[in-house]
Amino acid sequence: MKNATHTLKGKASDVLPGPPKKPFFGNFLQLRTARKEFRFHHVLEKWAGEYGDVYQIGIFGKDYFIISDYEVAREILSRRPGDIRRRIVMEDAADEMGLNGLFTSDGKRWKTQRHLTIKALSSNYLEAFLPTLLRVTNRLVDKWDDMASTDKLIDVVDETKAYSADLMSNMVFGFDMNTLGLENKEEIIKNHFNRIFPQFYKRINSPFFSYWKYFKMPVDHKLHTSLKAIKKIFYEVTDQTRERFKEDPDDALHPKSMVEAMVLAKDEHDQPYSNEEIFANVFSVLLAGEDAVGNTIGWTLNFISDHPEVQKKIQEEVDEKLADGVAFEEYDFDYWNKNFKYIEAVLTESMRIKPIAPLASMQASRDVEINGVNYDKHATFLLLPKVFFNKEKHFFQADKFIPERWLIDKENKKDVSGCPFHQEGVHNEKAYMPFGHGPRYCAGSKLAMFEMKVLFAIICKKYEVNKKKPVKEVKEKLTLLMEPSNCFIELSSRN
Numbered sequence: 001m002k003n004a005t006h007t008l009k010g011k012a013s014d015v016l017p018g019p020p021k022k023p024f025f026g027n028f029l030q031l032r033t034a035r036k037e038f039r040f041h042h043v044l045e046k047w048a049g050e051y052g053d054v055y056q057i058g059i060f061g062k063d064y065f066i067i068s069d070y071e072v073a074r075e076i077l078s079r080r081p082g083d084i085r086r087r088i089v090m091e092d093a094a095d096e097m098g099l100n101g102l103f104t105s106d107g108k109r110w111k112t113q114r115h116l117t118i119k120a121l122s123s124n125y126l127e128a129f130l131p132t133l134l135r136v137t138n139r140l141v142d143k144w145d146d147m148a149s150t151d152k153l154i155d156v157v158d159e160t161k162a163y164s165a166d167l168m169s170n171m172v173f174g175f176d177m178n179t180l181g182l183e184n185k186e187e188i189i190k191n192h193f194n195r196i197f198p199q200f201y202k203r204i205n206s207p208f209f210s211y212w213k214y215f216k217m218p219v220d221h222k223l224h225t226s227l228k229a230i231k232k233i234f235y236e237v238t239d240q241t242r243e244r245f246k247e248d249p250d251d252a253l254h255p256k257s258m259v260e261a262m263v264l265a266k267d268e269h270d271q272p273y274s275n276e277e278i279f280a281n282v283f284s285v286l287l288a289g290e291d292a293v294g295n296t297i298g299w300t301l302n303f304i305s306d307h308p309e310v311q312k313k314i315q316e317e318v319d320e321k322l323a324d325g326v327a328f329e330e331y332d333f334d335y336w337n338k339n340f341k342y343i344e345a346v347l348t349e350s351m352r353i354k355p356i357a358p359l360a361s362m363q364a365s366r367d368v369e370i371n372g373v374n375y376d377k378h379a380t381f382l383l384l385p386k387v388f389f390n391k392e393k394h395f396f397q398a399d400k401f402i403p404e405r406w407l408i409d410k411e412n413k414k415d416v417s418g419c420p421f422h423q424e425g426v427h428n429e430k431a432y433m434p435f436g437h438g439p440r441y442c443a444g445s446k447l448a449m450f451e452m453k454v455l456f457a458i459i460c461k462k463y464e465v466n467k468k469k470p471v472k473e474v475k476e477k478l479t480l481l482m483e484p485s486n487c488f489i490e491l492s493s494r495n
């Protein structure tokens with residue numbers, strides 16, 4: 001039975017509807033295949049259609065509350081920290097590894113970390129980051145020029161993830177990982193992170209008890225070795241940065257990397273942050289930002305290759321704003337920042353239809369009441385933002401890729417009466433939150449939008465993006481985030 005969520009009152013596990021649970025397994029068997037195929041969220045989304053915007057499932061005796069009502073989702077996200085938090089298993093896993101930074105921490109610790117990361121990602125820094133962004137993007141373009149001239153297919157996920165990793169590491173550390181040899185510490189840091197991330201994901205998703213607390217398998221020993229080695233190098237780099245700033249205070253006026261900005265930041269007692277805190281937050285930024293940017297670029301490439309009419313409009317915009325024969329480096333930060341409104345709308349629409357986080361899990365830190373329904377301490381909520389981003393009742397022609405819906409909003413704010421997107425309830429921006437909501441809103445949203453905008457301006461100035469015919473079906477693959485699997489594009493040079 002589909003619920004009328006707003007009229008339900010009482011204890012969540014008693015009053016909320018949901019698919020029938022089997023003894024012992026609960027709904028595990030219905031979800032098992034989808035989970036193996038990285039489409040766990042599809043089953044939950046389908047059930048939202050059957051059981052309503054707020055329903056429950058059970059897995060091995062534990063209840064989960066599935067939310068696709070945007071108002072309930074906003075309330076859950078707003079009541080952090082305090083009543084609600086990210087899953088504690090994340091903080092435990094990060095803590096054990098000495099990596100408990102902004103993304104994973106909670107309570108007082110989170111507040112301190114938030115202050116640090118927000119300072120390091122301030123707009124001053126965004127401006128200083130532009131040369132790095134252009135350098136890394138030019139390198140991508142050199143590679144894609146070769147691929148375009150040989151009609152080579154581009155595997156979107158591989159390319160966009162590599163680009164984003166390159167970009168993020170340059171931004172965070174301020175050195176160029178790609179151009180350095182294996183013997184360099186930068187390369188070693190990269191290799192260690194490549195070992196640490198998968199182990200972190202494994203631990204937070206482990207269906208078994210935390211065995212590694214009691215005995216270590218070879219993989220856990222390797223992880224331990226990597227953590228020790230990476231911290232040693234990282235602390236050396238941080239100490240050298242502190243020394244350099246002491247010797248040359250002028251150098252400290254313009255931090256060129258996030259690590260430098262964090263070294264300069266002061267906490268609420270006007271004290272510098274420790275190497276441990278800086279390291280944990282670097283991990284958090286890479287954890288939260290790297291694949292988020294890579295996957296959003298991937299989905300957007302997929303959309304523009306499917307929509308030549310949208311690509312044509314982007315081309316008109318970039319041809320107007322970026323003159324032929326003028327190097328991209330000639331345009332300053334303000335120019336990039338203020339222009340390219342159509343590309344911004346394309347990115348916004350792409351994140352509406354294919355948000356990279358279609359499933360977000362939260363946990364109650366104490367007993368909470370939401371909309372008349374009572375949830376016990378430790379209750380787990382699984383939020384499904386993709387469902388409400390794509391509802392016809394919130395967005396006119398919700399299943400269509402129409403970037404213009406975001407332009408009309410900004411430009412016609414005063415008079416939207418004749419606009420089909422703005423008839424009552426059909427352009428509900430409150431039901432759209434690709435960067436989250438409330439106090440834990442994405443710390444890197446401005447940076448992400450800026451770098452993606454610059455990238456798409458450059459790509460669309462240089463190339464036409466097409467799909468190889470016959471086109472294979474592009475599928476959603478949800479690991480920690482959602483990526484476009486099976487997505488291949490072809491580039492042809494525009495000049």
Ligand code: HEM
Nearest residue numbers: 103288289292293296434435436437440441442443444448
């Ligand atoms: C298109 C790219 C991105 C998307 C769609 C995205 C989305 C998100 C979302 C949905 C959250 C959770 C917010 C919440 O719980 O309410 C988040 C958190 C976060 N993001 Fe992003 N993000 C992106 C890029 C980045 C980048 C580039 C960085 C860093 C440079 C970053 C750093 C963070 C951090 C540190 C948090 C945790 C904030 C906190 O818990 O206080 N993100 N992001």
